[in-house]
Amino acid sequence: MGDPQNIDSNLGAISSENHFEKIMNYIELAEKEGGKILCGGKTVKLNGRCKKGWFIQPTIIEGLTNSTKTNQEEIFGPVVTLIPFDKEEDAVQIANESDYGLSATIWTENEEKANRVSNQVEAGVIWVNCWLVRDLRTPLVV
Numbered sequence: 001m002g003d004p005q006n007i008d009s010n011l012g013a014i015s016s017e018n019h020f021e022k023i024m025n026y027i028e029l030a031e032k033e034g035g036k037i038l039c040g041g042k043t044v045k046l047n048g049r050c051k052k053g054w055f056i057q058p059t060i061i062e063g064l065t066n067s068t069k070t071n072q073e074e075i076f077g078p079v080v081t082l083i084p085f086d087k088e089e090d091a092v093q094i095a096n097e098s099d100y101g102l103s104a105t106i107w108t109e110n111e112e113k114a115n116r117v118s119n120q121v122e123a124g125v126i127w128v129n130c131w132l133v134r135d136l137r138t139p140l141v142v
Contacts, residue, residue: 013053
């Protein structure tokens with residue numbers, strides 16, 4: 001995390017103070033909804049050129065049901081929630097219980113399972129064992 005002009009930085013600042021506050025409010029809400037912050041969840045102050053930047057640690061949260069506001073609204077920040085599941089069908093149901101569906105990722109060592117699940121998840125783009133790897137020349141097929 002740091003200056004976006006530094007080649008070693010892989011996470012920059014939040015785009016505005018308003019959005020920074022929104023993300024921090026979601027992290028606080030997650031705790032009120034029963035979530036446990038496993039890591040992150042804090043602000044970061046940098047020195048130098050980026051000292052006025054709005055930085056938030058990457059945050060991982062567990063213990064929330066899929067129906068919580070934290071899980072049903074788009075945060076657009078360095079926040080991820082973990083929702084455990086027992087069966088493949090449960091994972092598909094959780095993924096499809098969203099008003100959004102722009103993209104999804106599927107992580108598995110089993111290619112057959114990846115194909116089966118990707119055909120059931122309702123999303124515009126589905127990545128398997130990666131994220132945001134794409135050829136921008138590829139047309140979106142709806």
